[in-house]
Amino acid sequence: MRRGITATALVAALALAATACGSDDETGSKSSGELSGTVTWWDTSSVGSEDKVFKKLAEGFEKKHPKVDVKYVNVPFGEAQNKFKNAAQAGDGAPDVIRSEVAWTPDFANLGYLAPLDGTAALKNQDDFLKQAVASTKYEDKTYAVPQVIDSMGIFYNKKMFEEAGVEAPANLADLKTVAKKIKDKTGKTGLYLRGDDPYYFLSFLYGEGGDMVDAGSKSVAIDKPEGVKAFKAVKELVDDGTAKTDASDGWENMMQAFKNGDVAMMINGPWAVADTLTGKEFTDKGNLGVAPVPAGSAAQGAPQGGHNLAVYAGSKNLDASYAFVEYMTSVDSQATAAGELNLLPTRTSAYAKKEAVDSEIVGFFKPVVETAVERPWIPEGGSLFEPLRIEYTKVLTGQTTPEKAAKATGDSYRKLLEGWK
Amino acid sequence: MAVHTSQSVVKAAGENTARGRSRGTGTPPPTPGRLRRALSVHWYAWAMVAPVVVVIGVIIGYPLVRGIYLSMTDADERNVARSIGVNEIPATYEFVGADNYVDALTGSQFLGTLGWTLVWTVSCVSITFALGMALANILNRRIAGRSAYRMALILPWAIPGFVSVFAWRFLYNEERGLLNKVLGGAGIDAVPWLNDPTWAKFAVIAVNVWLGIPFMMVALLGGLQSIPSEQYEAAEMDGATAWQRFRHITLPGLRPVSTTVVLLSTIWTFNMFPVIFLLTRGGPGEATQILVTQAYKFSFEISPRDYAQSSTWGVLILVLLMLFAVIYRRVLRSQGDNW
Amino acid sequence: MTTATDTPARHAAVRKVRLRGERSPLASVALHLTLIVASVVAVFPVLWVLLTSLKPAKYATTTDFFRETTLVNYTNLIRDTEFLNWFANSVIISALSTVIGVFVAATTGYAVSRFRFPGKRGLMWTLLITQMFPVAVLIVPIYNIMSTLGLLNQPTGLVITYLTISVPFCAWMMKGFFDTIPREIDESGEVDGLTPFGTFFRLILPLAKPGLAVTAFYSFITAWGEVAYASAFLVGDENLTLAGGLQKFVNQYGAQWGPMTAASVLIAIPAALVFLFAQKHLVTGMSAGAVKG
Secondary structure, three states, X not given: OHHHHHHHHHHHHHHHXXXXXXXXXXXXXXXXXXXXXXXXXXXXXXXOOHHHHHHHXXXXXXXXXXXXXXXXXXXXXXXXXXXXXXXXXHOOOOOOEXXXXXXXXXXXXXXXXXXXXXXXXXXXXXXXXXXXXXXXXXXXXXXXXXXXXXXXXXXEEEHHHHHXXXXXXXXXXXXXXXXXXXXXXXXXXXXXXXXXXXXXXXXXXXXXXXXXXXXXXOXXXXXXXXXXXXXXXXXXXXXXXXXXXXXXXXXXXXXXXXXXXXXXXXXXXXXXXHHHHOOOHHHOOHHHEEEEEOOEOOOOOOOEOEEEEEEEEOOOOOHHHHHHHHHHHOOHHHHHHXXXXXXXXOOEHHHHHOHHHHHOHHHHHHHHHHHHOEOOOOOHXXXXXXXXXXXXXXXXXXXXXXXXXXXXXXXXXXXXXXXXXX | OHHHHXXXXXXXHHHOOOOOOOOOOOOOOOOHHHHHHHHHHHHHHHHHHHHHHHHHHHHHHHXXXXXHHHOOEOXXXXXXXXXXXXXXXXXXXXXXXXXXXXXXXXXXXXXXXXXXXXXXXXXXXXXXXXXXXXXXXXXXXXXXXXXXXXXXXHHHHHXXXXXXXXXXXXXXXXXXXXXXXXXXXXXXXXXXXXXXXXXHHHHHHHHHHHHHHHHHHHHHHHHHHOOOHHHHHHHHHOOOOHHHHHHHHHHHHHHHHHHHHHHHHHHHHHOOHHHHHXXXXXXXXXXXXXXXXXXHHHHHOOOOOOHHHXXXXXXXXXXXXXXXXXXXXXXXXXXXXXX | OHHHHXXXXXXXXXXXXXXXXXXXXXXXXXXXXXHHHHHHHHHHHHHHHHHHHOOOHHHOOOOOOOOOOOXXXXXXXXXXXXXXXXXXXXXXXXXXXXXXXXXHHHHHHHHHHHOOOOOHHHHHHHHHHHOOOOHHHHHHHHHHHHHHXXXXXXXXXXXXXXXXXXXXXXXXXXXXXXXXXXXXXXXXXXXXXXXXXXXXXXXXXXXXXXXXHHHHHHHHHHHHOOOHHHHHHOOOHHHOOHHHHHOOOEXXXXXXXXXXXXXXXXXXXXXXXXXXHOHHHHHHHHHHHHHOO
């Protein structure tokens, strides 16, 4: 076996030598001053709505740099993290640029898959970026990504249905229940769709009860504290008393269909869902979509801060063009386009002053939400916290476990994951 | 038909394989002289099996040894060797002995998953066998439109498994799937096919049975056709009822086929990856996760990827299946079946 | 169905035992009914996918059998996705692993069927046990080996991986076929002064052609439908096989039933046609292989 490892190391060393030669060539092409070659970009935006806009934006880069060929590939969001890891470890098939969810970025960086961007063309006007957006791109004092969009969550509602039932957007969980009941009585429809297969949609309830997944400051696990148990109880109650309906699989698709067709009056969601929502038959009149802050729990009100960064693969054969592409995609103009066409929130302060952003009601609504949103600790394990939580969250909603047991089981997995944490 | 002939030929083959020149089995360990003699006698047989031996050794043997080794280390995504362009990261995982096995066998996760895997395997195989047997018996009669029925019944086998599984996922959707719409039309409440742990278990078993029946039916039909009709005629002369004929002629006649198909389908079902992976991904929660899908999840879906634990589970699954095969053979042999 | 014929049979036994092939009209109706129900269950999911693929995507989840019948799902599938690439990849990978598998395994199947030699028992057990290998035991080491060899995300890597399935399977199955070929043929070869290799290639192999074809077919569809390795090893959009590609349509964050159903039909039709036409041979082959296999 030892020999196996040595052989592995040898092959790796050879590969290293080969790539080293490769990058020599690249510097050669750079000195001529013009970017060339292919940049493969893995985008994770929703198919059928967001992807079209981003693809067009990427084509704009080709116009600026005619010798560069941008290869746009849409990888489903749910698969991108694993696919990238498969490809990055293998050193083959990985894209040059990946749209990395904020929680993935420190994980990828920790594994050595991302190229450090400090001092490269990818970073321009760094002071212009929102402070919260930049946080997730740093790992051990280096910058590994550039923020592309920032987001948080709110409650999306169907204004027509609300009028019919004579209700207003709920401010807290008690409100939510009465609102849902009135909607049920008046329209026969369910109040809220709550995604049961993705714990990200559980976070606002967790924060609402004053809980959190972990506390990075004191290096301790927080999910199994009494607040965490209360949060599990709260969501279970919503499902049990008919306020919300949920699914343990195909949650995204079912949620969007139900909301777009007017089968439910509310969903908890973020700006990334807006473009798709507006394709629904209930929202041919865009004005019918209302957005409000997530309902408060018994202790607080809060939604998670999320977003996406663009990162460059460390093994990219075309680093220079990739840096330039990342810079282009995160520029003020590109962000303004995304804000105007897709209602996505820019990460650059100056982009908010652009007409496209100012005109977007959704951007206007979410900007203050994002500013006060709950920031997660940007540790390599940040993304890993979701899978144990997903299992227990789904189990609670489907009645396979109790809130107490779920909180404890999640906490136990976290302690296994985070070595030395309390 | 084919079943029977092959059976008898094999027996014949077993009896006079020697053909005067090879009496290999049972010889004591060869001394150098014997080795040379063995080589001169068996060289062609060894040459003929050489390609397979080499290929299996290289592409199965070596990875297997590595897998067993990995299961005794703490290898995960963060400490295996990776080469990413300019970043060269060597392997740093360490040997930990049997720790992973102790963890797996004393923790609740492995045993819990094993429990459901056994339920899944036993129910799938027994239901598939019972239904396959019933259909094979019907199709073995003279009945109008027999070949048309047969075509239709074989269809699930003819379609690639992953396509069928997606089709079922489409039908099962709680809100918009056809099954619930049909039930709704009949005034029955929507069934949470994939969202309730119990229903999800039922749903995955149903799909696997659907996929498995044609093979079972066809194999048993082949077995039925190989039972000589004289036996039935003789029984009829003796005044045996239909049930007696089934019990005393059909069942014993099917024994060689059924023992084999049950063994095969047990192994296949135990390792049935696509149905679970594509239908529920092991959900809701972990309700339908079987050993193989869970082991896959350890190495490719969680973060950090736990290669050591995944390999440990893989080795344990293999050991379980081998134990099963050995015991199965023993039982058959003790019942006088020379399988 | 036994119960269906059972009761009348008992009554009849008073006069005369009901013979095989005779049955009351009631029993006939019951049999046909059973078969019809079973056939509908077997065919319906497939039929439904076909019907859905002919409806515009927005009506995919309606219960109508036909609605604005159109081929738009198919044209979109071919135009906007890498479907044809995936199809080609699947064909190439499955075909290569089949051909190599059959080629490598043929002589072994023969040797194991005909000769006794030291190591035969061990080899037989190895062949049997390798067919029990759960994907989980090999996938990680193979993944790491392919990764160091630079074969991940390459068709070659997947072909080699599929050989771990097809070689033992083909050897085992072909042994079953060679068992059915009378030994007199070997003996006549020997009388003619042929070496065992000569006998195999000149006399046995031509007779075993149907068996080889059946073995090849099974090996092909196994590779064609493989999901686990394909999902883990292939990443690039245009490198995927069909099993990987279809997961892009239906996953955690979306379900595009339009392209999904169209792709399903295009994949299923050739497979089903071959299967149904070659049914007789396949069935014979399966039972020959199964009984000794």
